[in-house]
Amino acid sequence: MNELSICVQAKHFPAVGKALPKCAIADLSITVQTGEFVCLVGPSGCGKTTLLNIIAGVDTQFTGAICYSGKTVLPKIGVVFQQPRLLAWRTVRENIDIVLDNPAASAPSVDELLTLMNLTDVQHVYPERLSLGMSRRVAIIRAFAIAPEVLLMDEPFVSLDAPTARQVREALLSLWQHRPHSVIFVSHDLREAIALADRILFLSSSPMHVIAEAKVTIPRNTRNDEHVINAFREQLKHELPHLHALF
């Protein structure tokens, strides 16, 4: 079984100016199975984005190792950042094509993604003309288009209005079910995590480590129901009383 094992013994930020040195992550160890959807939930500023940077291979200044099926060679990773991070001087379509090895061969699947996200009409528009919600959807398409083995998402639905967020969330789930791959989804909203995840990991504030984990046992086809989500949330609250601050 291909699994992603993340082991960060320590991640320090050196002192800069008057800011003191900071230990952002300590003794953190997470294993994600292929096709598993894992949500990381923790207070803001606890180091979730730092962790994603480490997993994505952007930040290499840490002690520990990221292994994929036993090797340190990283798999193909798609990333959706908190901000869309699109190239303002390239059109929507070009932004997507740039990350592809062979844009011509992937064109049909990109077309399909654009349709799914309701962005076909704006594919030749420059990102500055898009709303934030649309830009976020483009960033999500970009991450999906490379057919990643691991998908990292850093609060991708923040600041989307509720109907759009629901729509994008459903699109995300249908894509994931269509082509199973590991997803690591960072969120601070427990309801969102329950609606999406197979397993939820609760993270402490810095230095960050896993303080609890919970499997989401409710079936996926009932998760559209607000009551079911809330009931499960109450159940978690009951089972994990020491996580009170997070709820």
Added chain:
Amino acid sequence: MLVSNAALPPPAQVFWVFIAAVQSGQLPHHLGITLCRLLVSFIVAMNLGVIIGYSLGRSETANRFFDHWVIIFLNIPALVTIILCYVWFGLNEMAALLAVVINKLPNVIIVIREGVRALDQELLAMAKCYRLRRWVVFKHVIFPQLHPFIMTATRSGLSLTWKIILVVELLGRSDGVGFQLHTFFQLFDVASILAYTIAFVAVVQVLEWGVLRPLDRRSVRWRR
């Protein structure tokens, strides 16, 4: 009259001198030679400047080492480098071009270095996550962000090169606009000096509207 006709010739006279210089082939010949020197030294200085400026912007170590040199060369008077080039390398074309390049290079370096420092780190991180190839990163992520800085270096560099090149010609060449101006100065021929100036202004305008502006427009078409 405060100013004599010779010191401030009327426009009509300048115009006729200009026509005569064009018809005799003198002006096109010397202007052509100056433009060739401009083109060569400009291309060399821009390419070197972009490469060096880019390296210094990316590497803090390299920058710490070369920063002093850049500042020194930025502030050495043009005349000093020109004279030294002629003394060390002889009164030849190579020395002339080298002097122009040395004078312009530091300018390009500091502008490009600033541009590289201003690159959006988040976009570079994105490129790293998606493991884009070097060339792709340069073409789609870095170059578009450097474009305005390159345009600035081009404009300021072009005007600087014009000025330096004439001094270089005046001091050590026997052709080119600088050489001609020197001759007219000795003859106190203000009308000819003004005629050559007009030719200069015309060329600059053609470059600005024919080359630089279209490049500007191309780079900002994505803006709202």
